[in-house]
Amino acid sequence: MSTEAVGRPRPKGGGAVPFRALLWRFPWLRPVLLLTPPMAWFVLVYLASLVLLLITAFWSIDPFTTQIVQVWSTNNFHTILSDPTYRIIIGRTAGLAALVTITDIVLSFPLAYYMAKVASRRVQNLLFAAVLLPLWASYLARVYAWILILNHTGVLNWSLQSIGLPAANIGYTNTAMWLVFSYIWLPFMIIPTYAALERVPDSLLEAAADLGARRWRTTLDVVLPLALPGVVAGSIFTFSLTLGDYITPILVGGAGSQFIGNVVYSNVGIANNIPFAAALATVPVVIMAVYLLAAQRLGAFEAL
Amino acid sequence: MGVRQAGWIRLGCSAAAAVITATACGSTAAPAGPTLLVPPTAKLAPQTSIGAGEGQLNLVLWDGYADKTWVDPFTAATGCKVNQHPAGSSDEMVSLMKDGGGGNWDMVSASGNATLRLIYSGDVKPMNTALIPDFTNFQTLFQSPAWNTISGIHYGISLQWGPNTLLYNTKKFVNPPTSWGVIYDPANKGLVTVPDDPTFIADAANYLSKTKPSLRITDPYELTQPQFDAAVALLKSQQPLIKKYWTLPTDEISLFQNGDVVVGAAWPYQTIQLQLAGAPVADTIPTEGATGWADTWMLATKATHPNCAYLWTKWVSTPAVQAMQALSFGETPVNTKACAEMETRSPGSCKQYHADVPGSYFDNLKFWKTAIAQCPNGNTNCVPYDQWVSAWTTIKG
Numbered sequence: 001m002s003t004e005a006v007g008r009p010r011p012k013g014g015g016a017v018p019f020r021a022l023l024w025r026f027p028w029l030r031p032v033l034l035l036t037p038p039m040a041w042f043v044l045v046y047l048a049s050l051v052l053l054l055i056t057a058f059w060s061i062d063p064f065t066t067q068i069v070q071v072w073s074t075n076n077f078h079t080i081l082s083d084p085t086y087r088i089i090i091g092r093t094a095g096l097a098a099l100v101t102i103t104d105i106v107l108s109f110p111l112a113y114y115m116a117k118v119a120s121r122r123v124q125n126l127l128f129a130a131v132l133l134p135l136w137a138s139y140l141a142r143v144y145a146w147i148l149i150l151n152h153t154g155v156l157n158w159s160l161q162s163i164g165l166p167a168a169n170i171g172y173t174n175t176a177m178w179l180v181f182s183y184i185w186l187p188f189m190i191i192p193t194y195a196a197l198e199r200v201p202d203s204l205l206e207a208a209a210d211l212g213a214r215r216w217r218t219t220l221d222v223v224l225p226l227a228l229p230g231v232v233a234g235s236i237f238t239f240s241l242t243l244g245d246y247i248t249p250i251l252v253g254g255a256g257s258q259f260i261g262n263v264v265y266s267n268v269g270i271a272n273n274i275p276f277a278a279a280l281a282t283v284p285v286v287i288m289a290v291y292l293l294a295a296q297r298l299g300a301f302e303a304l
Numbered sequence: 305m306g307v308r309q310a311g312w313i314r315l316g317c318s319a320a321a322a323v324i325t326a327t328a329c330g331s332t333a334a335p336a337g338p339t340l341l342v343p344p345t346a347k348l349a350p351q352t353s354i355g356a357g358e359g360q361l362n363l364v365l366w367d368g369y370a371d372k373t374w375v376d377p378f379t380a381a382t383g384c385k386v387n388q389h390p391a392g393s394s395d396e397m398v399s400l401m402k403d404g405g406g407g408n409w410d411m412v413s414a415s416g417n418a419t420l421r422l423i424y425s426g427d428v429k430p431m432n433t434a435l436i437p438d439f440t441n442f443q444t445l446f447q448s449p450a451w452n453t454i455s456g457i458h459y460g461i462s463l464q465w466g467p468n469t470l471l472y473n474t475k476k477f478v479n480p481p482t483s484w485g486v487i488y489d490p491a492n493k494g495l496v497t498v499p500d501d502p503t504f505i506a507d508a509a510n511y512l513s514k515t516k517p518s519l520r521i522t523d524p525y526e527l528t529q530p531q532f533d534a535a536v537a538l539l540k541s542q543q544p545l546i547k548k549y550w551t552l553p554t555d556e557i558s559l560f561q562n563g564d565v566v567v568g569a570a571w572p573y574q575t576i577q578l579q580l581a582g583a584p585v586a587d588t589i590p591t592e593g594a595t596g597w598a599d600t601w602m603l604a605t606k607a608t609h610p611n612c613a614y615l616w617t618k619w620v621s622t623p624a625v626q627a628m629q630a631l632s633f634g635e636t637p638v639n640t641k642a643c644a645e646m647e648t649r650s651p652g653s654c655k656q657y658h659a660d661v662p663g664s665y666f667d668n669l670k671f672w673k674t675a676i677a678q679c680p681n682g683n684t685n686c687v688p689y690d691q692w693v694s695a696w697t698t699i700k701g
Contacts, residue, residue, distance in 0.1 A: 061690065067425070085698040152563040169494070171564060172548045255546035256701040263697055271502075271693035272395055 050285070057279035061272065068275060076279035086263070090283055093260045096174065097242035100181040101235045104189040107182070108234070112190050113223070116197035117205075131187050139184065143251050146180045147171070150252065172254035180252050181242050188237035196230020197223070229299040236295055243284050260284055341678060344426030345605055346457055354435055354614045357384040361612040364389050364400045365413040366599070368633050369463075374625045382619075384612035394418035401427040405604030410613045412604065413463060415597050416451040416672030417503050421689075423452075423459045424676075428602040430457045435614050438621040438639050445666050446638040451673050452600040460602035461617050464626070464635040467596040467658070467669055468499075468507065469587040471570035471578075473560065484511045484590045486567050488538065493545045497559050497568035500549035502689070502696035503672060507569060507595050508542075509535040510670055514592040524595065525673040532687040532695070539699045549700060553577075560585055571597075572657065573634035593668035598638075630657055 023029050057076055060069050080086045115127050134142060149155045150171040157167040170176050200223060208218040246261025253259075260283055267277035295301070363370060367390040375386050389409070391397045394417050401412050404427050414422055422428045433439045439447065439461065446462035453459065472481055476495075484507070487496050498504055509524035512534055521531050547565045550556040556574050559565045561583055575587040601617050603610065619625055626637035627645035636657045637646075643654040654660050679686040 079694075083698065085701065088701065089697075147558075151558075154562070250551060254548050255543050258697070258700055266693065266697065271690055272399055273690060273693065276694075 053278045053281060056275050057282055059275040061275060076276050079276070080280060080283070086280070089258050089263055090260060092174070092258070093243060093284075094287055096178060096181065096259075097239045099178060100185060100242045101189075101238045103178070103182040104186050104238045105193075105231055105235065107186060108190040108193050109227075109231070112193035112197050115190075115194050116200075117202075131190050134184075135187055140247070140251075142184060143180060143248055146176070146183070146252055150176050150179075172252065172257075174253070174257055176252045176254075177248055177257060180248050181245070184248070185238040185241050188241065189231075189234035192230045192234040192237070193227060194230075196227040196233075200226045229301075232295045232298045233301070236292065239291060240288055243287065341424060341454075341676075343423045343454060343457075343459070345423075345429040345459075346455070348429045348605075350430045350432035351435075351610060351614070352432060354618070355611045357382045357612045357615055358609040359383055359612070360385050360387065361609050361616055362387045362389070362408060362410045363413070363616075364391055364397055364405075364409050364411070366390065366415075366633075369413050369599075369629065371629070371632055373632065374620070374628050378616065378619050382612065382615045384609070384615060386616070398422060398425075398427075401604060403427070404429075404606035407606045407608055409604050410607040410609045411616065412602050413599050414460070414602050415599050416449075417597075417674055417689075419451045419460065419600055419602065420674040420676060422602060423454065427605055428459050429605045429607075430459055431461060431603050431614075431617070433458050433461065436461055436618050436621050438618070438623070438641070441623070441641045442621075442638045443640055443666075444663055446598065449598065449671065451598065451671060452602070460600035461621060462638045463599045463601055463620060464629060464633070464637055465596055465598035465671070466572055466635040467589055467594050469570055469572060469575065469594060470590050471556075471560070471568050471575055471585055471587045473563075473566040474584045474586050476566040480586065480588055481567070482588070482591050484592050484594075485515070487569065488542050488545070490545060492567055494547055495564075495566045496542070496545045497548050497550050497556055497565040498542075498546065499569060500551045500700070502692040503595075504569065505532070505535050505539065505692050505695065505699075506670065506672070506675075508538045510595055511592050512538060524670050525675050526679050526686050527675070528679065528685055529687060532691070536695045536699060540701075543699060543701055557581075571634070572636075576634050576656075589668060593670065596669040596671045598671045630659065 056068075058072050058074065060071065060073060060075060061067065062069050080090075111127070111131075115124050119127060147154075151157075152167075152169070152171060154171065156170075160167055170179075204222055204226075205218060208222050213221070244261055246259055246265050249257045249259045249262050260280060264277045264281050267273040267280070361384045363386060365388060370386055370388050379385055389400065391400060394415050397412050397414055398418050398421050401409060401414075401422055402425070405412075412422070412428070414428075433447075442462060446465070447453075448456070448458065449462065452462065470481060470484060470487070472486070474480075477486075486492060487498065488511070498507075505527075506524040509521050509527055509531065512519055512531075513521035513524060516534065519531050519534055521527065524535075527535065548555070548559060550559065550568075553571060553574050556565075556568060556570055557577050559568075560574070560578055561581065570587060572587065575585060578585045601620065603613050607613055620629065621639060623637075623639050623641040623645045626639040626642035627649055629635070630637045630642065630646060631650055631653060634657075636659050637643075640659075643659045646653045646657065646659060658665065675687060675689045675692055677684045677686055677688040
C-alpha cells in the first residue's frame with residue numbers, strides 16, 4: 001500500500017494549491033499543523049512516560065522470577081519513607097546538589113561580573129572560550145581525570161608532598177564528589193549569570209554611584225537583585241544535573257556515597273525491581289517540582 | 305518492625321507460590337516432607353542427536369567468552385556464525401533471557417547467581433549431556449552441580465570457574481593474611497575494597513559460618529532471617545573501613561596500583577593482571593574458605609538454532625578451547641584434560657589457576673547460587689535475593 005503511494009507520480013502543481021487554499025479557508029489549521037508534532041512528542045513521549053513511571057511505582061515484583069506483579073500497593077513508598085537508609089541517600093543527594101549550587105554561585109558570580117562589565121571585548125571572548133572549553137571533552141574523561149588527580153598517588157598528593165605538606169586523603173569521598181560536581185557544572189552557572197549581568201544597564205550603576213552608594217551597596221541593592229533571575233536559572237541547571245547524576249558517585253565516590261540515581265540504577269540493573277526504582281525516581285521529580293516553583297517565583301524563567 | 309516482618313513473610317510466600325504448586329504458606333495441609341520446586345521446563349525432553357548447524361548462533365555471554373581465537377575455527381568447521389551480546393551483570397543476563405530468550409537468544413553463559421532464576425522461570429531447558437563427549441572428563445563437582453542440575457536433570461553444561469580470593473599488598477602484609485578477618489579489621493580502615501555486589505553478603509555469611517558457629521550457617525546462600533541479619537550487621541560494621549566498593553575488575557586493579565587500598569576481595573584475574581604490571585600483590589584462599597563462581601552454558605527454551613548451540617557447547621568443552629579460554633580470561637577450566645593443554649601454552653599455568661586440584665579442594669569453596677525463599681529443609685523462610693539487593697543498598701549507605 002505504502003509503496004503504491006510513494007511510487008505514484010505527483011500531479012504537477014496539484015495538491016499544493018488546494019492545500020494553500022485550505023489553509024486560507026481555515027486559519028486555525030496552520031497553528032494546529034505546526035504544533036501537532038511537538039505536542040504529540042510532548043504528550044506521548046514526555047508526559048506518558050512520566051505517568052507510566054508513576055503507575056509502575058505502585059506495582060511490585062515477584063522476588064523470585066522478578067516479573068512485575070500488577071497489584072496496586074503503596075509498599076514501595078512506605079519503604080522509602082520508613083527506611084532510614086533511603087532518607088540518608090535522598091538527603092545526601094539533595095544536600096550535595098544544594099552545596100554544589102552554592103559553590104558554583106560563589107565561584108561564578110565574580111567571573112561573570114568581570115566578563116560582563118569589566119573585561120574588554122577581546123578578553124571577554126577569550127574567557128568565554130575558556131569557560132566552555134571543558135564542555136568539548138567527554139564528561140567521563142573529565143571525571144576520570146579527577147580520579148587521577150585525587151587518588152592516593154595522584155597529582156594532588158604529589159604536589160602537596162613536594163612542598164612538604166601532609167597528603168590529603170580525599171580520593172573516593174563525598175568531598176571528592178563535591179569538588180568534581182562543582183567543576184563539571186560550573187559553565188552551566190557562569191553562562192546564565194553572565195547573561196543576566198550583561199543586561200544590567202551601566203547607567204543604573206552610574207546612578208547608584210552618583211547617589212552616593214558605595215561599591216558594596218551598589219552590588220547588594222542594584223546588581224544582585226537584577227542578576228538574581230540569571231543566578232536562579234543557572235542554579236536550576238547545577239541543582240538538577242547533580243540531583244540526577246549517578247556516574248560521578250560510581251567513579252569518584254567511596255563507601256557511603258550512593259545517590260538516588262545509583263539506587264535506581266541498582267534496582268533496575270541488578271535487582272530488576274523496576275517498580276521500586278520508579279518509586280524512588282519520583283523523589284527527584286518532586287524535589288525539582290518544588291525547586292522550579294520557587295525559581296518561578298524569583299523570576300528565573302525570564303532569564304532563561 | 306512487625307509490619308515489615310509481616311511484609312517479608314508475605315513476599316516469601318508469594319515467591320514460593322510462584323514456583324511450587326503445593327505451598328506451605330496457606331492453611332492447607334502441608335505435605336510432610338520438603339516440597340521440591342519443579343522447574344517449568346523439567347518435562348521437555350532434550351534432543352538426542354545433533355543435526356546440521358542452522359548457520360547462526362546468538363549468544364548472551366560475558367565479555368571475552370567467545371574470543372576470535374576459538375570462534376573463528378568453530379565457524380569454519382560448523383558454518384555457525386556466532387553473534388555475541390556481552391552482558392554487564394548476571395541480572396542483565398536474566399533480563400535478556402526473559403520469555404525463554406524470546407527467540408532472540410540461543411544460549412547464555414550464566415553464572416551461578418543467575419542459573420536458578422533462569423531455570424525456575426522456565427527461560428532455559430534441559431540439555432543432553434550425552435551429546436557432549438568431554439562431559440565425562442569434567443571435574444566431578446561440575447558434572448551435576450546444584451546450580452545447574454536439579455533432580456538429575458541438567459539445565460546446562462558447566463564451563464569455567466574461579467574462586468573469590470583475598471587479595472593483599474605484600475609490602476603492607478609481610479606475613480600473608482590467613483583469615484578473611486583482615487577485611488573486617490578496623491586496623492585497615494579506609495584501605496579495604498570489596499565487590500559492589502549483593503552476592504558479597506554470602507562472603508560475609510561464609511566468614512560467620514566459621515567464626516560464629518552459634519549462627520549455624522551451613523550454606524551462605526540459604527540464610528534464615530537471623531543469619532542474614534548477622535551477615536548484614538557484619539557488613540554494615542565493615543562499611544567505614546571500605547575505600548570503595550569496586551564494580552569492574554579494572555577499578556580494583558587501579559585501586560591497588562595507586563595504593564588507595566591494600567587488601568580486598570578479588571578474582572584471580574585481578575591478581576594476575578596486577579602481578580603482570582609489577583604490583584606487589586598476592587592472593588590467597590583464607591582458612592574460612594571462600595565463595596566462588598562457576599559459569600554454565602544454558603540453552604534458551606525458545607532457542608532457534610539448537611544444533612549450533614550443541615555444536616558450540618561441544619566445542620567449548622574440548623580441552624584445547626577450555627585451556628584457551630582459561631588463559632585468555634583468567635579462570636579455571638572444568639575439563640580436567642585441559643591442564644596439559646594449559647601447560648603447553650603457558651608453563652606453570654595449570655597450577656597457578658588451580659586446574660589440577662583434587663575434588664577435596666572444593667570443600668572449601670561455596671559456589672554462587674541464587675538465594676531463594678526455599679531453605680534446604682523445605683521451609684520457605686530463607687531470605688530471597690531481592691531482599692539481598694535492598695539490604696546491600698542499606699549496607700553501602
